[in-house]
Amino acid sequence: MQDLKIVLIQTEQFWEDKKANFNWIEQNYFNDLVGKQVDLVLLPEMFNTSFTMNVEQLSESMAGESISWLIFWAKKLNTKIGATLIIKENGGYYNRFVIVDDKGVDIYYNKRHLFRMADENKFFKAGDERIVYELNGWKILLQVCYDLRFPVYSRKLYDEKGHEYDAIIYLANWPTKRANVWHTLLQARAMENQAFVIGVNRVGKDGNEINYSGNSMVVDPWGNIENDLLDAKNVKMLVILKFDSLLSIREKFPAYQDSDVFFNDK
Numbered sequence: 001m002q003d004l005k006i007v008l009i010q011t012e013q014f015w016e017d018k019k020a021n022f023n024w025i026e027q028n029y030f031n032d033l034v035g036k037q038v039d040l041v042l043l044p045e046m047f048n049t050s051f052t053m054n055v056e057q058l059s060e061s062m063a064g065e066s067i068s069w070l071i072f073w074a075k076k077l078n079t080k081i082g083a084t085l086i087i088k089e090n091g092g093y094y095n096r097f098v099i100v101d102d103k104g105v106d107i108y109y110n111k112r113h114l115f116r117m118a119d120e121n122k123f124f125k126a127g128d129e130r131i132v133y134e135l136n137g138w139k140i141l142l143q144v145c146y147d148l149r150f151p152v153y154s155r156k157l158y159d160e161k162g163h164e165y166d167a168i169i170y171l172a173n174w175p176t177k178r179a180n181v182w183h184t185l186l187q188a189r190a191m192e193n194q195a196f197v198i199g200v201n202r203v204g205k206d207g208n209e210i211n212y213s214g215n216s217m218v219v220d221p222w223g224n225i226e227n228d229l230l231d232a233k234n235v236k237m238l239v240i241l242k243f244d245s246l247l248s249i250r251e252k253f254p255a256y257q258d259s260d261v262f263f264n265d266k
Contacts (some may be wrong), residue, residue: 001137004167004241005038008227010216011234012204013050013173014056021048022069028235030153031076038238039136041178043083043147044171045096051173051206052086053123059088059185062105063239075102080135082152084111084171091220092125097142099133107133109142113150120122120146132165139165139193140240148185152262156193163256166246167196174201176213183225191223194249195257196241203233221249 009029012240027044031042036146045051048066049058060066068071080101087096094137095111110127113121130153133140141164143154147191148170157164168189174182182199190197196218203214218239227239 001243003243004040004136004138006031006198006239006241007038008110008198008200008229008237008239009039009041009043010201010203010217010229010237011044012200013044013047013206015050015207016052017053018048018058018066021207026073028075030073030235033079036077038077038079041077041079041081042101042169042171042198042200044066044085044200045173046086047083048085050202052117053119055086055088055093055123057161059086059089059093067105070100071102071104074100076104080106082142082169083169083253086124093123093146093147095120095124096128096184097144099142107131109148111144112153113146115146134258138167138243139163141168141226143167143168143170143259145170145174148172148182148189151189151192154189154193155262156195156256156259157261158256158259163195163250165193165195166243167198167241168193168198170199172199172201173197173206173212174215176211179213179215183217186217187219187223190219190221193251194221196221196246198239206227220245 023245046241070081084230086095087094097109099106131142186197186199200216202212214229218226
């Protein structure tokens with residue numbers, strides 16, 4: 001299986017201003033990626049609005065302007081793009097992680113754990129399905145921000161068919177004051193599941209005067225931080241997930257064979 005090339009975009013966000021966020025991402029990140037060969041580009045949680053509960057004004061359908069914008073750029077960059085945004089569907093609102101390509105939305109995951117300390121649970125509906133996405137032979141579990149605190153929900157399953165997934169992606173708006181939790185849990189998720197873990201976070205200050213320090217990173221299956229945008233500002237980072245790293249830990253330290261099964265989606 002080939003290595004996977006992923007671009008992490010760590011950026012500030014303009015509060016509840018979609019056009020400003022579109023223009024900022026285009027000018028500072030996407031234009032520079034034209035002609036580059038990457039498999040996936042990742043943006044922080046609620047890339048187009050910042051982490052807001054203003055769902056009635058800012059939500060869209062799956063045919064809305066933000067999805068259309070993502071599809072346009074996926075085609076122009078010849079890649080896939082992952083991001084979350086507020087989607088209205090069946091009378092409810094979802095914090096939805098979408099992956100798009102030039103043809104449209106390839107797959108989506110609705111955030112399961114809603115951040116009650118910001119009243120997210122009062123405005124959004126929780127997802128009820130775990131989603132594992134396949135990309136170039138890699139199997140990737142999709143997660144959003146607060147999901148990181150719940151290890152049972154992300155616990156990798158293993159059976160006679162093999163490993164449920166090879167990597168986890170967390171797209172987030174994770175505040176500076178809990179940066180240590182972010183670091184610690186990303187490493188824990190990697191070690192306990194023997195998988196790559198990618199965390200993509202924002203920087204700057206939001207409309208509620210909450211600060212974000214970024215700390216976007218990639219953690220390898222051994223728990224080592226391969227890349228860490230600590231103290232970084234607006235920046236993009238190319239990371240390469242090496243399949244040999246997965247094979248190495250699965251052969252040398254197959255702790256997964258003694259794991260317990262907790263998760264049941266029936």
